[in-house]
Amino acid sequence: GAGVSQSPSNKVTExxxxxxxxxxxxxxxxxxxxxxxxxxxxxxxxxxFQGNSAPDKSGLPSDRFSAERTGGSVSTLTIQRTQQExxxxxxxxxxxxxxxGEQFFGPGTRLTVL
Amino acid sequence: xxxVEQDPGPFNVPEGATVAFNCTYSNxxxxxxxxxxxxxxxxxxxxxxxxxxxxxxxxxxxxxxxxSQYISLLIRDSKLSDSATYLCVATYNTDKLIFGTGTRLQxxx
Numbered sequence: 001g002a003g004v005s006q007s008p009s010n011k012v013t014e015x016x017x018x019x020x021x022x023x024x025x026x027x028x029x030x031x032x033x034x035x036x037x038x039x040x041x042x043x044x045x046x047x048x049f050q051g052n053s054a055p056d057k058s059g060l061p062s063d064r065f066s067a068e069r070t071g072g073s074v075s076t077l078t079i080q081r082t083q084q085e086x087x088x089x090x091x092x093x094x095x096x097x098x099x100x101g102e103q104f105f106g107p108g109t110r111l112t113v114l
Numbered sequence: 115x116x117x118v119e120q121d122p123g124p125f126n127v128p129e130g131a132t133v134a135f136n137c138t139y140s141n142x143x144x145x146x147x148x149x150x151x152x153x154x155x156x157x158x159x160x161x162x163x164x165x166x167x168x169x170x171x172x173x174x175x176x177x178x179x180x181x182s183q184y185i186s187l188l189i190r191d192s193k194l195s196d197s198a199t200y201l202c203v204a205t206y207n208t209d210k211l212i213f214g215t216g217t218r219l220q221x222x223x
Contacts, residue, residue: 033210042118042215043158043201056210091157093211103211105157 002026004106006092012112013082021077021109025094032075033095033103034067038088046090049075050097082113117141120202120214127221131192135217137185137202144204144212147178149187152199152216161187161200192221 005024013019025032034046045059049069060066064082069075079086089110093103120137127133139147147164162169164176164185175188185202202214 035211035213042116043211043213045210045212048210059210102160105159107157 004092004094004104006090006106006109008109009107010110010112012114014114015084016081018078018080019082019111021079021090021111023075023077023092023094023106025073025075025092026104027073029094029096029104030072031095031097031101031103032069033093034075034077035091035093036088037091037108043091046077079111082111084113087111087113115140116214117212118202118204118214120217122215122217124218124220127192127219129192129194129221129223131221132188132190133192133219134189135187135200135202135219137187137214139183139185139202139204139212141204141206141212142180142183144183144206146205147185148203148205148211149174149176149185150201150203150213152201154198158201158213189219192219194221194223197221 007022032049035043037043047067048056051072052069064080067077089108091108093105095101095103118139149161150158151161152158162171164178168177173190177186199216199218201216204212
């Protein structure tokens with residue numbers, strides 16, 4: 001069956017531009033998560049959706065970052081006025097939403113801000 | 115102090131060796147624990163959950179010590195294909211995964 005998909009796979013942008021990253025979770029998964037992984041760093045939690053609502057946005061690093069989810073499915077992560085320190089791999093994961101359940105990760109979007 | 119701490123390695127071991135990774139977590143409210151595996155430039159994948167009683171999956175054994183806030187992963191009879199980064203993970207509340215920075219394992223022939 002189809003796994004989590006993300007697009008684009010790679011994005012190069014200039015400092016100050018806005019970018020939008022997309023995640024398509026596994027069909028039927030109610031929970032969706034965004035993480036980012038910087039070079040040499042661990043994965044960092046950004047935001048979590050249960051259905052279309054985001055009960056935990058605690059990981060968003062600044063107000064330049066926002067995310068939404070519509071129809072309980074696709075999610076977009078938007079970064080406004082990108083900075084060089086935003087360069088990272090942005091990973092999306094989905095799960096059935098059960099406590100302690102397995103999260104399935106997409107292949108990620110590699111963002112490079114020049 | 116990081117919420118989940120691991121020795122970054124690398125651990126370089128020959129095929130057939132037994133290798134153990136340790137991990138500590140700082141939040142005593144952490145509820146669930148996992149080991150994920152991440153291959154180079156790939157996404158993380160669940161290796162195994164970690165239960166209080168300890169659990170085994172083939173050559174892999176995971177242990178949890180809540181009193182010491184300590185998790186371990188033991189790999190027996192290492193294979194070349196075990197070469198990867200092993201990520202220790204804790205969760206609490208919203209199921210957001212709190213990752214350690216990972217321990218890199220390189221198995222050589």
